[in-house]
Amino acid sequence: MKPLDSKKEYQNYVDKKSPNSPILKNCFNAFWVGGLICTIGQIILNICKSRGLSQDVSGTIVSIILIGISAFLTGLNIFNKIGKFAGAGSLVPITGFANSIVSPAMEYKSEGYVMGVGGKMFTVAGPVLVFGISTSIIVGIIYLIFNTQSITLV
Amino acid sequence: MEKLGKQTIKFNNPPVITSTASIVGPKEANGPLVQYFDQCLEDEFWGEKTWEKSESKIIKETVNMCISKSNIPSSDIEYCFAGDLLNQCISSSFGLRGLNIPFLGIFGACSTFVEGLSLCAIIVEACAQNAICAASSHFCSAEKQFRFPLELGNQRPQTSQWTVTGAGTAILSKTGNGPFITHITSGKIVDMGIKDANNMGAAMAPAALDTLICHFQDTGRSPNYYDAIITGDLGYIGKDILIDLSADKGYNIKSNYNDCGVMIFDREKQDTHAGGSGCGCCATVFSGYFFKQFQEKKLKRLLLIATGALTNSTSSQQGESIPGIAHAISIEL
Amino acid sequence: MDWLQNVDWLQLLKCFVTGGAICVIGQILIDKTKLTPARILVLFVTTGAILGGLGIYQYLVDFAGAGATVPLTGFGYNLAKGAIKGVREFGLIGAFTGGITSAAGGIAAAIFFGYIASLISKPKMKKE
Numbered sequence: 001m002k003p004l005d006s007k008k009e010y011q012n013y014v015d016k017k018s019p020n021s022p023i024l025k026n027c028f029n030a031f032w033v034g035g036l037i038c039t040i041g042q043i044i045l046n047i048c049k050s051r052g053l054s055q056d057v058s059g060t061i062v063s064i065i066l067i068g069i070s071a072f073l074t075g076l077n078i079f080n081k082i083g084k085f086a087g088a089g090s091l092v093p094i095t096g097f098a099n100s101i102v103s104p105a106m107e108y109k110s111e112g113y114v115m116g117v118g119g120k121m122f123t124v125a126g127p128v129l130v131f132g133i134s135t136s137i138i139v140g141i142i143y144l145i146f147n148t149q150s151i152t153l154v
Numbered sequence: 155m156e157k158l159g160k161q162t163i164k165f166n167n168p169p170v171i172t173s174t175a176s177i178v179g180p181k182e183a184n185g186p187l188v189q190y191f192d193q194c195l196e197d198e199f200w201g202e203k204t205w206e207k208s209e210s211k212i213i214k215e216t217v218n219m220c221i222s223k224s225n226i227p228s229s230d231i232e233y234c235f236a237g238d239l240l241n242q243c244i245s246s247s248f249g250l251r252g253l254n255i256p257f258l259g260i261f262g263a264c265s266t267f268v269e270g271l272s273l274c275a276i277i278v279e280a281c282a283q284n285a286i287c288a289a290s291s292h293f294c295s296a297e298k299q300f301r302f303p304l305e306l307g308n309q310r311p312q313t314s315q316w317t318v319t320g321a322g323t324a325i326l327s328k329t330g331n332g333p334f335i336t337h338i339t340s341g342k343i344v345d346m347g348i349k350d351a352n353n354m355g356a357a358m359a360p361a362a363l364d365t366l367i368c369h370f371q372d373t374g375r376s377p378n379y380y381d382a383i384i385t386g387d388l389g390y391i392g393k394d395i396l397i398d399l400s401a402d403k404g405y406n407i408k409s410n411y412n413d414c415g416v417m418i419f420d421r422e423k424q425d426t427h428a429g430g431s432g433c434g435c436c437a438t439v440f441s442g443y444f445f446k447q448f449q450e451k452k453l454k455r456l457l458l459i460a461t462g463a464l465t466n467s468t469s470s471q472q473g474e475s476i477p478g479i480a481h482a483i484s485i486e487l
Numbered sequence: 488m489d490w491l492q493n494v495d496w497l498q499l500l501k502c503f504v505t506g507g508a509i510c511v512i513g514q515i516l517i518d519k520t521k522l523t524p525a526r527i528l529v530l531f532v533t534t535g536a537i538l539g540g541l542g543i544y545q546y547l548v549d550f551a552g553a554g555a556t557v558p559l560t561g562f563g564y565n566l567a568k569g570a571i572k573g574v575r576e577f578g579l580i581g582a583f584t585g586g587i588t589s590a591a592g593g594i595a596a597a598i599f600f601g602y603i604a605s606l607i608s609k610p611k612m613k614k615e
Contacts, residue, residue: 179612180612181612197612198612293612294610294612302524303610304610304611304612305610305611306524308524309517350521352521
């Protein structure tokens with residue numbers, strides 16, 4: 001079969017021609033950067049708890065501080081360099097969520113503060129909230145149904 | 155002019171490329187071709203507030219530079235063909251709104267520059283004394299429109315290409331010393347079903363092949379007629395594919411073939427993955443590097459094939475594949 | 488250096504390894520599929536919310552602490568946990584209020600800091 005005989009054949013041929021990402025290196029970087037971010041979170045959590053704050057409040061403080069650091073680094077034009085190096089290591093932790101809100105806010109500033117910053121802020125992170133919140137509501141409703149029928153799910 | 159075969163026009167009084175100009179951004183200025191560009195920018199904003207304004211300024215200043223280099227009064231330039239990548243081609247129409255030359259906006263994605271040259275050549279042969287064509291692209295405005303915000307911490311796939319920041323222009327005249335545009339071969343849209351917007355080279359290579367073979371069939375020429383066969387922005391992957399595919403069809407182009415997207419950046423040092431792309435890629439490399447090669451008589455026969463991916467962010471989100479296009483011009487001394 | 492003796496090194500190690508492992512799953516998805524960052528984030532948050540609702544994610548949180556809560560799966564877990572807590576306290580209306588209530592700090596912080604960053608900072612060209 002020649003590559004141009006069919007679309008499928010061409011796709012297979014292109015897949016063979018295209019270089020793969022250096023997955024081992026990427027995974028290693030993602031592992032240690034992601035692990036480090038979580039560990040920083042754990043240290044903040046421990047400090048909060050040792051000051052007598054509850055688990056929930058401490059967890060919220062961890063999120064806010066990590067989001068703050070991520071927003072700060074994004075504003076200093078540094079986060080994209082970390083992201084290029086670490087990939088999922090900085091994307092998957094809450095820092096990536098913060099970056100995905102801050103970066104369009106900065107990018108679309110040129111279209112004004114209301115429709116630019118305000119309107120475009122959630123172009124990347126919006127789906128996360130839509131699907132996360134919707135799933136949580138479904139979880140809550142399912143829990144309610146099972147619970148009223150005295151079947152305990154959790 | 156006369157029609158040769160199916161898709162080629164042969165010019166009986168070949169139009170002359172009298173002058174070119176190119177302005178590029180800082181990353182291109184770090185590349186191997188820096189000495190050939192007319193001006194290199196210190197930063198991508200160039201004193202403007204937005205990427206879009208900056209791109210408009212680049213194309214405007216490039217056009218002005220080209221006109222003043224040619225010593226032709228701008229009132230004697232009768233037509234302007236220009237285009238870019240942004241929605242509704244705002245960079246060129248906003249940048250050139252003060253030009254006072256009849257303006258015909260064109261869109262051929264990254265093939266815009268050669269599409270413009272083809273149309274210029276036709277109009278010069280038909281009726282005009284002088285015509286100008288221009289094309290521009292800007293990494294930041296293209297990323298913003300087609301991909302992600304610049305500050306997003308994502309990794310670019312190995313197959314992705316780097317949009318060139320820059321603009322190139324050329325003025326064509328009825329008379330002069332050359333180089334001459336002798337033939338144009340306008341390409342058909344070819345879609346081989348590639349959907350990956352991060353692999354434009356693979357999406358456009360079949361279109362380049364189609365135009366290349368059509369050009370050879372229509373003109374009766376063979377690859378070794380040309381000193382160089384140059385594609386616009388296939389990048390490393392597309393270049394590789396085109397060499398393969400044309401060998402399959404019985405044309406060996408390996409020895410004299412290269413790609414502007416491969417030439418403009420240093421792959422190792424600049425980490426552009428699969429090479430450069432964008433309207434500005436072919437436009438700046440031709441008006442910077444190749445035109446000067448012609449002036450120094452180092453190059454006599456060039457086949458320039460600019461390739462374009464006719465896609466946008468809506469179509470790729472809707473799961474459409476990427477149609478490719480390629481236009482060729484033969485430039486000879 | 489009194490505090491050094493109070494550090495629970497094993498806990499930090501568990502956190503590091505679990506957090507890192509979750510990120511590696513994300514990296515494999517990036518490299519092996521053509522998913523965009525937004526899709527990967529959605530996948531993680533939804534998975535976290537479902538596993539949280541099934542009570543499975545709780546075991547991971549107990550084991551790894553911030554190693555499980557800081558990744559976006561933890562954000563999803565937090566939303567689901569809040570929704571369940573809301574249902575317990577307020578019934579049906581709690582399913583709607585609970586999730587966002589428990590994640591409110593993070594969401595509000597991201598919006599606020601995003602706005603502030605856009606006020607004081609400008610995007611810059613990626614150098615490579």
